[in-house]
Amino acid sequence: MELLFLGTGAGIPAKLRNVTSMALKLLEERGSVWLFDCGEATQHQILHTSLKPRRIEKIFITHLHGDHIYGLPGLLSSRSFQGGESEVEVFGPKGIGLYLKTSLSISGSYLKYPIKITEVEEGIVFDDGQFRVEALLLDHGIPSYGYRITEADRPGTLLAGKLEEAGIPPGPIYKKIKSGEKVTLADGSVLDPAAFLGPRQKGRIVSILGDTRYCENAIELARDADLVVHEATFAAGEEEMAHEYFHSTTSQAADVAINGGAKRLCLTHISSRYDRLASKALLEEARRFFANTELAEDFKEIAIPMPQP
Amino acid sequence: MELLFLGTGAGIPAKLRNVTSMALKLLEERGSVWLFDCGEATQHQILHTSLKPRRIEKIFITHLHGDHIYGLPGLLSSRSFQGGESEVEVFGPKGIGLYLKTSLSISGSYLKYPIKITEVEEGIVFDDGQFRVEALLLDHGIPSYGYRITEADRPGTLLAGKLEEAGIPPGPIYKKIKSGEKVTLADGSVLDPAAFLGPRQKGRIVSILGDTRYCENAIELARDADLVVHEATFAAGEEEMAHEYFHSTTSQAADVAINGGAKRLCLTHISSRYDRLASKALLEEARRFFANTELAEDFKEIAIPMPQP
Numbered sequence: 001m002e003l004l005f006l007g008t009g010a011g012i013p014a015k016l017r018n019v020t021s022m023a024l025k026l027l028e029e030r031g032s033v034w035l036f037d038c039g040e041a042t043q044h045q046i047l048h049t050s051l052k053p054r055r056i057e058k059i060f061i062t063h064l065h066g067d068h069i070y071g072l073p074g075l076l077s078s079r080s081f082q083g084g085e086s087e088v089e090v091f092g093p094k095g096i097g098l099y100l101k102t103s104l105s106i107s108g109s110y111l112k113y114p115i116k117i118t119e120v121e122e123g124i125v126f127d128d129g130q131f132r133v134e135a136l137l138l139d140h141g142i143p144s145y146g147y148r149i150t151e152a153d154r155p156g157t158l159l160a161g162k163l164e165e166a167g168i169p170p171g172p173i174y175k176k177i178k179s180g181e182k183v184t185l186a187d188g189s190v191l192d193p194a195a196f197l198g199p200r201q202k203g204r205i206v207s208i209l210g211d212t213r214y215c216e217n218a219i220e221l222a223r224d225a226d227l228v229v230h231e232a233t234f235a236a237g238e239e240e241m242a243h244e245y246f247h248s249t250t251s252q253a254a255d256v257a258i259n260g261g262a263k264r265l266c267l268t269h270i271s272s273r274y275d276r277l278a279s280k281a282l283l284e285e286a287r288r289f290f291a292n293t294e295l296a297e298d299f300k301e302i303a304i305p306m307p308q309p
Numbered sequence: 310m311e312l313l314f315l316g317t318g319a320g321i322p323a324k325l326r327n328v329t330s331m332a333l334k335l336l337e338e339r340g341s342v343w344l345f346d347c348g349e350a351t352q353h354q355i356l357h358t359s360l361k362p363r364r365i366e367k368i369f370i371t372h373l374h375g376d377h378i379y380g381l382p383g384l385l386s387s388r389s390f391q392g393g394e395s396e397v398e399v400f401g402p403k404g405i406g407l408y409l410k411t412s413l414s415i416s417g418s419y420l421k422y423p424i425k426i427t428e429v430e431e432g433i434v435f436d437d438g439q440f441r442v443e444a445l446l447l448d449h450g451i452p453s454y455g456y457r458i459t460e461a462d463r464p465g466t467l468l469a470g471k472l473e474e475a476g477i478p479p480g481p482i483y484k485k486i487k488s489g490e491k492v493t494l495a496d497g498s499v500l501d502p503a504a505f506l507g508p509r510q511k512g513r514i515v516s517i518l519g520d521t522r523y524c525e526n527a528i529e530l531a532r533d534a535d536l537v538v539h540e541a542t543f544a545a546g547e548e549e550m551a552h553e554y555f556h557s558t559t560s561q562a563a564d565v566a567i568n569g570g571a572k573r574l575c576l577t578h579i580s581s582r583y584d585r586l587a588s589k590a591l592l593e594e595a596r597r598f599f600a601n602t603e604l605a606e607d608f609k610e611i612a613i614p615m616p617q618p
């Protein structure tokens with residue numbers, strides 16, 4: 001599981017940072033990629049990466065501002081010409097359906113693959129047992145969602161030695177124990193799978209938040225997360241301006257991570273007012289509040305390893 | 310007057326060529342720029358040029374395929390943040406209005422300048438005395454227009470020496486003659502302005518054609534043009550394929566220029582099947598039919614000088 005930033009700027013594209021998009025690479029986990037937001041020229045950014053558009057399985061849109069959606073019709077259309085045959089599901093606030101249908105139909109774009117559009121409300125928007133995605137509303141003037149992706153815990157490894165010690169010969173029982181099932185033996189005694197399994201492998205939690213002011217739901221979404229991706233449109237000290245424009249400062253992003261008990265923070269949605277040097281200063285100021293902070297850059301990839309027990 | 314190519318590819322963006330857009334620079338003539346088509350990431354391409362988005366006065370869309378329009382909402386939105394205050398007029402086939410209004414309203418984009426949308430039909434779509442723009446339908450499966458931009462002729466320079474020889478002293482009469490007015494002198498004799506003016510300066514004609522099969526209207530639009538911009542999605546010999554996909558070959562583009570009596574041809578809408586070397590071969594084959602042919606490249610600028618009398 002890796003997070004690849006495709007666009008990390010705010011509002012309008014600039015040479016240094018394109019408008020927002022990031023790809024959660026789940027290639028090992030499910031052979032697919034999930035996009036979060038799709039600003040204009042996201043498909044152009046992808047040309048400079050190893051991402052295969054046909055691998056894109058789901059696209060989560062945080063909110064409908066142009067810098068987060070204007071790349072969607074083009075990316076979906078081009079995917080048809082790039083070998084995309086599998087379904088794509090697009091999640092987003094109410095309105096994303098009309099936007100997509102209008103753009104695709106007026107331009108006469110016929111996709112060679114099925115597309116499913118889900119206009120989300122707060123709550124669990126996807127759960128297939130392997131991953132669960134929960135959406136909560138943030139505070140951005142228009143409906144803006146944060147998405148919390150939770151990987152299911154995996155059962156511990158089978159302690160075969162211990163089963164043999166208990167006199168259980170290898171066979172179908174081992175499989176049942178591994179899957180966490182209780183087993184009643186011929187003599188009526190019951191095997192508790194917990195006794196024969198190593199510690200459960202905790203799943204990962206990634207929180208990707210749309211544009212927002214500092215708010216409670218951001219903290220809720222960031223709870224115990226392995227990684228929180230949070231906007232930082234303004235510098236610490238500019239809280240008043242951030243409030244007025246429905247955005248956050250670096251220190252507010254850090255507060256979300258701290259108050260949510262998150263392990264790691266990555267700042268994105270960096271204004272073009274900050275050049276390379278100035279954005280490094282943004283990072284340093286955030287690190288004074290929350291040490292485990294990183295700064296997103298276009299084409300930067302962050303590995304999200306399994307949590308250590 | 311210069312034509313700056315911003316995107317010269319076909320269908321989907323590639324590293325070498327972005328999807329279609331070009332800017333007719335009328336900075337000397339009227340202090341403004343006219344865009345023709347606006348594929349996705351046209352605003353990104355502009356970042357790498359000296360074009361000022363606030364100078365964009367008119368945008369002509371040839372047809373509604375995504376590779377010609379998906380950059381429009383983003384370009385118009387960003388222009389608001391780039392000092393754009395003057396009106397922009399967008400011309401395009403029926404449907405361009407709904408597309409733009411839907412995209413801008415769903416994304417909550419409020420432009421700080423007036424926008425006027427004109428859904429064109431065949432005929433003269435704009436004429437302010439200095440420039441006239443005429444649209445004719447081509448043959449592309451969906452309505453696709455070609456635009457013919459005609460600059461008004463300018464009156465010849467005043468032959469002051471000849472007026473003095475005729476005994477007319479410098480004064481208000483000179484101004485009248487210069488503007489082409491007949492002047493009746495006190496003695497009743499009439500001065501024909503033609504006798505005291507140099508040859509009229511012919512205006513320029515630029516024809517920018519949308520995607521099309523070889524067709525009569527393309528030739529009509531190209532009539533005596535100083536420059537014809539024509540698609541060349543296929544190579545000479547692939548006429549059958551070009552017909553099937555509603556596109557043209559290099560030799561058909563050359564035929565349009567030849568049969569229209571145009572002075573110069575520029576090929577664009579080059580498929581990504583052609584790399585740098587292969588597209589050079591496209592150019593060479595077109596030149597065998599029509600010598601004064603050029604090949605468009607992203608960021609290539611073509612000067613369009615005044616025709617020599």
Ligand SMILES: [Zn+2]
Nearest residue numbers: 011065067211
């Ligand atoms: Zn934004």
Ligand SMILES: [Zn+2]
Nearest residue numbers: 320374376520
């Ligand atoms: Zn096209």
